[in-house]
Amino acid sequence: MMSACRHDRRAAHRAHRQKAAQPACYFRQMRRARLPVSSLDDLARPAPCPRPTRAARLAAFAGFGAAFWGATCLDDGWWRRVGLPAVQVVCAVAMVAVLCDGMEVLLLSLVAFRLGQWARPGVGVSWVVVQSLLASAAMASHWSLRAALTLGPPHFAFQLLAYASARLTERIAAGRAERARLEERLELSRELHDIAGHRLTALSLNLQVLQRTAPAPLRERIDAAHTLADDLLAEVRRTVAAFREPRDPAGPAQIRALGDHIPRPRVHVSYRDDLAVDDPRLAHTVLRCVQEIVTNAARHANADNLWIDVTSTDHAFAVHAHDDGCGVAELVEGNGLRGMRERLAELGGELEVVSRPGAGTVLAARIPLRQPS
Template sequence: MSDSRLERWGTACLLGVCLVIACPVALTQLAGERPTVGPVWLWWGCYALFLASLFVMFLSARPPRLLGTVAVTAAAAVLLAPHVAWTAIVLVFVTAIAAHLAGPRTVAVALVGNSVVAGLAAVLRDGSVMDVVLSAAIYGMLQVSAVWAVMSERRNAETSERLAVANTELRAATELLAESSRSGERLRIARELHDLVGHQLTALVLELEVAAHKADEPAKAHVDRARGLARDLLGDVRTAVGELRGRAVPLDRALQEIVMDLPRPRVHLRVEEVEPDEASAAALIRCVQEVVTNAIRHARADNLWLEVVREEDGVVLNARDDGCGTSVLRLGNGLAGMRERVGQLGGDVAFDTREGFGVRVRVPS
């Protein structure tokens, strides 16, 4: 099961538990008793606002802004219904959400504040001093356990993210090194063919040219035929040398290696039959590496689409994710390096942050 599906199921379960917690209040009200210390409609209003804020926060691109509303409405719901003890469990949820979204200071404030609220709820239901202390202590320990679990999950996620980034960078470096090695070997073979075989065949053609002028008529036909074969063979050698020197980089296979087995985001790759030279292919590989790395680290995207196509003015890489995007784009070292690398080849890079994060890279072919 993917991480995004697990998150959706976790969110649904959390909202479901919050709805179930309201059942004792509803049942007590249906039985003709008063479950709250104030107007019942006020409790339902606070709890509805809590659920609405919680739901919007999960859907929002900037969830920390609603954390205060969630915390206040949860505390109000607990204090307005102190006799329904199970409502205090929402305080644990609030602290866990704060641990997921906010810093240590905010988490500490939420933990202490919610523990005090649990103690005040015990006071409002006429509990003893021991009841007040135990309520505050128990819910405090539950919150500590929730914070510990969230922090452990965040550490695991950060470790997985670092491993994914390192794996992407390692695969890109491996592909570039392998292609550099293959290119060097092809260049060596091309030089050997040109310097040894090519020169020898050139000398052979010249010798046969001289022999054709000096040979008698019966042997002249054989010399001319041998001279023609030598010229054809010399042409074949030159063609082979040119192909070895100008052979295109297998970009499809290299990019498949880079994006293979990424846990998140899910990469959708499409590469047309393009034949960039070695420098352009290396630039595209580095650009894909940077796009994938940014999607892992910053975008919180579920999907990343990569497309390499040929256009009239060169080879174009189009990349787009469904992440959070940004209203103001600030080029870090990676994106600035991408623009510089492509610019040195005579290409250009364009960024689009209106929906998710998009990049268009064009390199000359």
């Protein structure tokens, strides 16, 4: 009986010693890996940081904060997209080299997230790889190569997740904006059909009745007005259909016909058939620009002739127009020219208008062509 009790006490003592030896074995393994934690004492009370090291870390952190503020608040440009994020990476890597405590991966993740808002996948992933390698190299110099190989991959994965989250956020925002734009186009098409379509139909019917009862000298003018009303109604219907579904590109023949119903000035359009473009947005912009040029000349130029040349090169599409009207000393742009500038600006184009008294008005529009990637 006594030997059995003695045996139980020895077994319990042996189990207690094995349990107490487990933390010591764990910390011996961490010491061999040269990780920063080597004992329970280090967990409870971190080693004191020398004042120069602390000052260098604070300076690097302040530099990171200033660069982050600049990249967030300054105007968009190369310096904001590339220069300031590079400064942030340098500051974060310097913090790793001086005193690595794990916070630096969060700072680099902020850089990766900001990068995902503008950089394509190839550029963004390459940037994240480079900054992760720099941080791992600084970690190896501060701790050990084994520590860098152990902690580097999780840090890289966390930064890549931040970049992918930013890309997904941008795609969702772009999708919502496109949906809102389509809903607005649909609502505008309904209003245009219900209001303008109804009024133009009534105008066409009244002109038709007037044409039957008017004297013979006026019938030709009424017939021209009736034709214009029908053409305008057809244009409204085409516009409504274009709002609801993709439109076919406007061709040279359609653009050359813009001046057919304008009695004055006489419109001369030079647009070769082989210059037709396949991009519906570009073709529609050219159509609306030429249409606005003809309308402005008919309203304000007091000209007898209007010449419009549509040309194309390997890099740009151009519309050049000039008239023999009276011209003006000071050009005041109305809604038509402002709308033309806005249309051109959406495609990266530009508009130049020059008018002199007695010398007519010259207008030049240029739209850069998108190069294949």
